[in-house]
Amino acid sequence: MKILEQITGRNPFEGNLIPSRVALFQRGRPTQPFPHPGNYRQPLRILESIYCGAEQESGPGRHNRYLSVPGLPYVLVTRDPKLIRAILIDTGDKPGQFDRDESPAAGIARATGSDTLLYSNGTLWHRQKKLAAAPFGRTSLFQPEKFHEFEQTFRHTVAERLDKLRKLQAESGEKVTRIKLEPEIQVIMLEMLVNNFFGADVTYDELRNRYVPAIGRLISWMVDDTVIPRSRNIFKNTGAGRALLDRDREAFQELTDIALSGRKEGKGLWKQFKSDATNDQLRNNIRVFLAGALEATTSMASWALSHLSRTGKLQRAVFEEVKEMNEYDPDNLKQARTLNAVLTETLRLTPSLYFLPRRATVDRWVETSDGGKIRIPKGTHVVLDVWHSNRCEEFWGREICGYKAVRFAPERWEKLAQQGKRPGDIPHFGFGHGPRACPGKYLGMLEVGLVVGAIVKIFRFRAVKSKQHVLAGVSTKPADGVLVDLQLR
Ligand code: HEM
Numbered sequence: 001m002k003i004l005e006q007i008t009g010r011n012p013f014e015g016n017l018i019p020s021r022v023a024l025f026q027r028g029r030p031t032q033p034f035p036h037p038g039n040y041r042q043p044l045r046i047l048e049s050i051y052c053g054a055e056q057e058s059g060p061g062r063h064n065r066y067l068s069v070p071g072l073p074y075v076l077v078t079r080d081p082k083l084i085r086a087i088l089i090d091t092g093d094k095p096g097q098f099d100r101d102e103s104p105a106a107g108i109a110r111a112t113g114s115d116t117l118l119y120s121n122g123t124l125w126h127r128q129k130k131l132a133a134a135p136f137g138r139t140s141l142f143q144p145e146k147f148h149e150f151e152q153t154f155r156h157t158v159a160e161r162l163d164k165l166r167k168l169q170a171e172s173g174e175k176v177t178r179i180k181l182e183p184e185i186q187v188i189m190l191e192m193l194v195n196n197f198f199g200a201d202v203t204y205d206e207l208r209n210r211y212v213p214a215i216g217r218l219i220s221w222m223v224d225d226t227v228i229p230r231s232r233n234i235f236k237n238t239g240a241g242r243a244l245l246d247r248d249r250e251a252f253q254e255l256t257d258i259a260l261s262g263r264k265e266g267k268g269l270w271k272q273f274k275s276d277a278t279n280d281q282l283r284n285n286i287r288v289f290l291a292g293a294l295e296a297t298t299s300m301a302s303w304a305l306s307h308l309s310r311t312g313k314l315q316r317a318v319f320e321e322v323k324e325m326n327e328y329d330p331d332n333l334k335q336a337r338t339l340n341a342v343l344t345e346t347l348r349l350t351p352s353l354y355f356l357p358r359r360a361t362v363d364r365w366v367e368t369s370d371g372g373k374i375r376i377p378k379g380t381h382v383v384l385d386v387w388h389s390n391r392c393e394e395f396w397g398r399e400i401c402g403y404k405a406v407r408f409a410p411e412r413w414e415k416l417a418q419q420g421k422r423p424g425d426i427p428h429f430g431f432g433h434g435p436r437a438c439p440g441k442y443l444g445m446l447e448v449g450l451v452v453g454a455i456v457k458i459f460r461f462r463a464v465k466s467k468q469h470v471l472a473g474v475s476t477k478p479a480d481g482v483l484v485d486l487q488l489r
Helices: 002-008 043-050 081-089 103-112 122-136 138-142 144-172 181-197 204-227 230-237 239-261 268-272 279-308 312-322 330-335 337-349 386-390 411-418 441-458
Strands: 064-067 075-078 176-180 356-359 364-367 373-376 381-384 459-463 470-472 476-478 483-488
Touching: 043 386, 043 470, 075 081, 081 356, 081 364, 081 381, 081 386, 103 204, 103 279, 103 356, 122 279, 144 176, 144 181, 144 441, 144 483, 176 181, 181 204, 181 239, 181 268, 181 279, 181 441, 181 483, 204 239, 204 279, 239 279, 279 312, 279 337, 279 441, 279 459, 279 476, 312 337, 312 441, 312 459, 330 337, 337 411, 337 441, 441 459
Parallel strands: 075 381
Antiparallel strands: 064 075, 176 483, 356 381, 364 373, 459 483, 470 476
16 A cells, blocks of 8 residues: 555655655765665765755745655655654654654664663653663752762863873974864763763773774764664674774773772762662663763764864853853853853754654654644654754744854854743754753763863864864764864963
């Protein structure tokens, strides 16, 4: 029945938000609108191809598109923020609600285990969410004394690392050092997570030389393994590749055990973790936290620094805010308005997670806040294209907030505030939305705010390349690794 519908080309969606069909093969597009071994390393171009020609449409097909391949489930792609919000709110474990689509994360699940907060759906997800609630909750991390404790250890870590960088530069006698900031950030982020959050005591050198490279290679392998699972076998069958993969897995396993080892003595945030789950039941989630949190926080901090490295004026404004700031508590951070606007704008223009995958579990009617309606057939893969939504002139452009949507302009948040809008009123989905939003949001913001604020406080930095290119895999990253000319203030 469905195959017939697909062959005849009948649009299977209903309502006033009906998507238009994207041709599978057509000349003149950046690439094909679906992933294959030749283009899967360029997911943003795949999404861009889906919107080719959309500007000529005046109906809902301008923002809602679908792909149909006979015999396979439909794929709905949307960049309409109202529809994105409605679907995110309608995701969860209640009958008929959307699931998170596991297929784009299949490689991750094969590496970490599938019973995790990130990967699972239904009652298993609900159980996982309850487990994670206490240590991640806004109320636990943001109680003044708890926050202070974390702020101190986090800040100590950041200060120690940056001090090394500062000394290196002072000793070199050179005024300017050309350096990629992303690798530095990655180690600081993993250190904060392992040593401060999980209360472990792993040396900087071990993190930098062993664990960060191992996790990096594993993440890259997870992406390959999602699109072309057989690459795993090819990789495995080559002697050196297989040995390296095995060593990386071993290192990851070891780091997971180290993170878990603080539980018994209630180190770090473990003391807030009240559960009778065994360590074995937690292991897979710890793996997700270690790899996922490292990836997302590194991405966000790298983007923020990459944007700041292209505008001296903003860098100076952030410096003026943080130069006398010796404590980062929620109040101080709130006062740092430019820094906050920079972080929010970073997530809007360059979201770390560029699309949010969902799957319709039944034939489902979805309604948006302004009366839009769409019936999505059961089994449809839904791609919520946050990257293109946030760059769409219609939603984020000059007419709405005074600046072009594709421009990095933290000032737009001031303009929106003047119209009485708060960041939460116009979601950019940088931390998701609804029941499956990011539980690490407050921790992530704290880490990224600390790292970006501390770097601006000590250094001036300027981008070496004028053009900012994007790498997208599990998350997005500046393609140049945040290559800057760094100077001590
Ligand atoms: C600042 C950096 C971060 C960003 C930008 C970020 C972004 C996101 C986004 C957009 C989602 C929603 C995905 C979806 O709806 O499909 C998400 C979910 C998630 N994040 Fe984060 N995240 C960050 C930091 C963290 C940290 C520090 C942790 C943990 C230590 C974490 C753990 C998770 C988990 C477990 C989920 C899945 C939640 C669920 O499905 O219920 N994230 N994150």
